[in-house]
Amino acid sequence: MSRPFYTNTDLNAFPDLKEFAPDAFEAYNAWSAAAFAEGALGKKTKELIAFAVAHAIQCPYCIDVHAKAASSTGASREEMLEAVHVAAVIRGGASLVHGVQALQSIEEE
Numbered sequence: 001m002s003r004p005f006y007t008n009t010d011l012n013a014f015p016d017l018k019e020f021a022p023d024a025f026e027a028y029n030a031w032s033a034a035a036f037a038e039g040a041l042g043k044k045t046k047e048l049i050a051f052a053v054a055h056a057i058q059c060p061y062c063i064d065v066h067a068k069a070a071s072s073t074g075a076s077r078e079e080m081l082e083a084v085h086v087a088a089v090i091r092g093g094a095s096l097v098h099g100v101q102a103l104q105s106i107e108e109e
Contacts, residue, residue, distance in 0.1 A: 006060045044073040051080055052087035 018025040036046050047070035054062035070080055 008064055011061055044070070044075055047073050048075055048079060048083045052083035055084050056087040056091050
């Protein structure tokens with residue numbers, strides 16, 4: 001029997017990726033640390049953004065990691081769900097506007 005494609009224990013193997021491309025792995029980790037560092041936006045805001053984007057791109061690992069991180073920075077469930085709704089409406093809007101493009105392409109025939 002095959003194992004599930006996504007399991008939360010898979011993240012434990014993430015550091016193993018360094019073996020195959022160490023420079024890129026270290027560069028990614030430095031980039032991630034810089035992106036999430038306190039700056040013009042606070043950590044809570046950044047985690048809410050990451051949580052929302054994780055839903056928009058539908059990455060179960062990202063959702064798991066950033067749900068926990070957002071919560072640990074003090075984000076409430078209400079804030080988290082509002083962020084998810086913002087991401088969902090943007091994704092939905094993108095689908096709708098692509099509908100405009102599709103209809104315009106038909107008119108060009």
